[in-house]
Amino acid sequence: MSTATSPLDVPEGGKPRARGRLQLLLILLVAVGPMILATSMYKFKFWVPEGRSYHGAMIGNGQTRADIGIDAQGERWQLLVSAPAACAEDCQQLVYLARQIQVGLGRDASRASHALASAQPLAADYQALLGREYPQLQRYPLDLQRYGHKVSEPGPQLWIVDPHGNLVLRYDAKVKGKHVLDDLRHLLKLSNIG
Incomplete structure (x- = not known):
């Protein structure tokens, strides 16, 4: 067979x-x-490009607003100014810059907001100015103890925060508004959230 x-x-x-x-x-x-x-x-870490397309310091370790002492919720991208000391001239300049950047987003302005987190009470005249000139500015208290453990840079900082509350980029008080605007526009273009 x-x-x-x-x-x-x-x-x-x-x-x-x-x-x-x-x-x-x-x-x-x-x-x-x-x-x-x-x-x-x-x-x-081989063949990693040296160039980068963003201008701030990238926060890639999963930190959130709560990790740096800001207990807040949000549903949009946020330009957050943190002031560990009194909100002096450089802090006030960052608050102004955050609002201008949001306005500069044009049709995407509704996808972002601006906020101030301060550890100390604001001066009465500046608080009145914020009420008049910045009616949409969100204000939060800043827990200085948690902030000091996570942020070693002195002075006010400007943060880009995603809608989930994750810190994305950080800038110091000397930042140029165009750089932050370019970074935020790029993030909004890539993101479907917020």
């Missing part, structure tokens, strides 16, 4: 089976190779 043989069975010399294994290996290499390369690049 003779048995029928399939062309996939091992015929003479085992060449189809070897070719099939080679094809399987190539498919796996094409599918898994880029993941292995990307992981290696991240772990061992």
